[in-house]
Amino acid sequence: MINLANRVQTLTPSTTLAITAKANELKAKGVDIIGLGAGEPDYNTPENILKAAYQSMLEGKTKYTPAGGLPALKEAIINKLQRDQNLTYGQKEIMVGIGAKHVLYTLFQVLLNEGDEVIIPIPYWVSYPEQVKLAQGVPVYIEATASQSYKISADQLREAITDRTKAVIINSPSNPTGMIYSKEELAELAEVCREHDILIVSDEIYEKLIYGQTTHTSVAELSEDAKNRTIIINGVSKSHSMTGWRIGYAAGDAELIKAMTDLASHSTSNPTTTSQYAAIEAYNGPQDTVEEMRSAFESRLEAIFPKLEAIPGFKVIRPQGAFYLLPDVSEAAQKCGFASVDDFVAALLTEANVAVIPGSGFGAHDTIRLSYATSLEALTEAVERIHQFVSSKWKD
Structure with a gap:
């Protein structure tokens, strides 16, 4: 039996990679998953x-x-x-x-x-x-x-x-x-x-x-x-x-x-x-593609932010940079009958076919992270699915 070094036995696996792996597994089975976990631009290298x-x-x-x-x-x-x-x-x-x-x-x-x-x-x-x-x-x-x-x-x-x-x-x-x-x-x-x-x-x-x-x-x-x-x-x-x-x-x-x-x-x-x-x-070299990509992300943010803000139980601050949103969804999770935001995220993936990252991986347990480094069409559909999911399970 191999005894691993102490330094690796306390490591916490990457939450983002774990969610991505699960989403990819479902995609491979033919499930229509929309992934909002990406930590990379959706553009090819210039x-x-x-x-x-x-x-x-x-x-x-x-x-x-x-x-x-x-x-x-x-x-x-x-x-x-x-x-x-x-x-x-x-x-x-x-x-x-x-x-x-x-x-x-x-x-x-x-x-x-x-x-x-x-x-x-x-x-x-x-x-x-x-x-x-x-x-x-x-x-x-x-x-x-x-x-x-x-x-x-x-x-x-x-x-x-x-x-x-x-x-x-x-x-x-x-x-x-x-x-x-x-x-x-x-x-x-x-x-x-x-x-x-x-x-x-x-x-x-x-x-x-x-x-x-x-x-x-x-x-x-x-x-x-x-x-x-x-x-x-x-x-x-x-x-x-x-x-x-x-x-x-x-x-x-x-x-x-x-x-x-x-x-x-x-x-x-x-x-x-x-x-x-x-x-x-x-x-x-030329830096015009940097600005083109930045501008595209900003347009997506402007389009998707009010839709996300309108979801019951979501509290979200408008970001100033990067390509992430970090809404507090603790109320939505609780009103939908989940014991934790992590459980809420798991159900979003298997029931609404939307992959997001639980905030627990970032030390912020009441939140989820959504990346808008994907097409506006996919973003819009994903947020609509989340809205429908929350509305269908909401209990006062």
Whole structure:
């Protein structure tokens, strides 16, 4: 009998992957399932990026690269950060990895010792706590309620800090809430981090997907101190519809970046070569497709939000970015006779043929996450099915 390592025995399986697997199983049996669990754009990678990747292969660029990424890709990232955030970095302050998720994993592996604490706002992206635990760190949660637009305050952060606190994670725009921290809110959080000398892990993977008059600010933009204590995590997955290409990056302190690169040299050798050449084109080439995709998501949000808001027992805040909605459905679940939102979600899948993600996977047990990274036709049909499902089971 194999005795697994302790570090993996406490892992919580990804809720999003579990729901997706169940939905795919039903689809394979011929059931007309509409999936709203997708965490990726429903567009193909832009043609100019595909052509650049193909051309790199024709030119024989299929061998190993430096562990931390091609210098040309680092330069493209440096130019992007200068262009978009007016931030200046050098080659030694950039590490390219196999998607933003693995870059985060690598960061926590080189940053945390046993018992070190990382502050994680609730609702959170499903992998934050698990990655911290895998590095023998301790997740410390701060609940950001709907009344706070799902954003933590400086006072909450200050109260959560202990002498074991190593870092706080800020995800803006957020998965799963779609909310964005304002420049003023970030400045208040950065000041608390300065007071207590803790690091800021700034996950900005959805920065190009923002709506209305909202703007994206990186906490690293605020001051030299904020920049020095911030590790930016980003990549091409969401902005350029390149989830499967697996290219993400970290920008920050050179010593930390070197440690991450050294670890990558023993774990992954290097990011996929062809994907790196694709990412160079993504950052250096035309950006019109980025705006086209963003605009399409915004149109879907405008069309679907009032329909979702009209469902009995649904309380939903309009998101400012990303492509998710996070309605509180606790009243609907209770009025429909379910003991929990998780049970409500399970019934939606098997009875209404709609796959959504239960908020329990994000630490927000009263909610569900719906992705609008799918066609408006499918979205409209899915929300109508949910409405009919709730109305048919509602009991006062």
